[in-house]
Amino acid sequence: MFYSKIFAQGFLSLPLYVNKGVEGSLCSLVAELLLRAPMASSTSGPKKRLSRFRQVVRLLLRKSNSAPPPVKSTDDHKVAIDEKVKSGGEDINWDSVGFGLTPTDSMFIMKCPIGDKYSEGQLVPYGNFEISPSSSVLNYGQGLFEGMKVYRREDGRIMIFRPEENARRMQMGAERLLMQAPTTEQFIHAVKKTALANERWVPPYGTGTLYLRPLLIGSGAVLGIGPAPECTFLIFASPIGNSYKSGINAFNLSIETKLHRASPGGTGGIKSITNYAPVFESVKRAKAAGFDDVLFLDEETGKHIEEASSCNVFILKGNVISTPPIFGTILPGITRKSILEIARDCGYEVEERRVPVEDVLAADEVFCTGTAVIVTSVASITYQEQRVEYKTGEDTVCHRLRTTLTGIQTGLVEDKKGWTVQLN
8 A cells, every 4th residue: 555655646746846856855865765665565566566666766866867958049149148248248249239138136126005005125136926817917907117227427327317207107107007106206216226236237338228117017816807906016127238329220110000009098198018019910010011110190080190109209390390299198208208398498399289190291300209219210101102201310300309318318418407316
């Protein structure tokens, strides 16, 4: 009976433990004891079963003690970059690093039961964390995210740009999705801690930035449709290179006529996680046709531009700069807001108005704004087989606005508006 139980239970469980490496030392000890156990003498059946079981144990032990096969990467170049970064990052080729994930040392996390106060929060090593399969974010998409950058100055110090605006936008989104957001002070405190904990990952001046991704998710378990009883706020970071360089990486856009990014009364005006997966199809189709991104039209009439998949859009005609207004279907971009102010300071007439497709096609310049794209020229727009090209390069209004903005963000231009926060 003893050997029958061992065979029935141990044979089924031992391979699982050995193969997964779970409690390997204990498993090896048990296996060794089994190998040394005396043979049963009552019948031949148990003897044969135990003998067979011992053979399997020996095979598994040899397998578990052997070196694992090397992990093969489908992107050897990215692996090489990651290895350089993790060894210090001094020799990393930032020109080859785009907007991709390179895990850093630490992330920040804190939780809050609805109606209560947030925990103090803490820095933890970057990695996976547990969440209930019935969490509201997984089942109902109750989540928000922000995008921010940490900039390296010429003197080596680091700074962030308008963090209070990100905090307010998250609070606005949290109100819409019935979540509890951190206060502005809590948000900025968490951003500072995350940035300083990952300071060695901030690229040298002019080569890139450290991208921060604050997340607010309904992490509490629910079954019926409704808000989560608990929210989790976290921030992770990843260094990124200068993917969108002034005068080099101008966009070629196509106007999407079949699908819409947002509709009145929806969530287009907040940074909800649910806004982004629906644009995947349009963007994939556009890139397959040779475009960089798509420009969405309003859902009501299909005659006015709204924004691209993840950035706001401006047009220039003469001395007038126009951009679609914030009426609930367009994200209130922080770069957008900053460019509006900078453009006014530079003497341009600025309008927030509904922009018909005809005005876009007749514009002198078109450019996009956003945390990732900064301020990037549009080289062409294609609408129903009609392709229109625009002025790009250093002799453009887009370049002038971008130079001023990035100068403020990196300390080259005096920050007269109090937009930047130095961290060290």
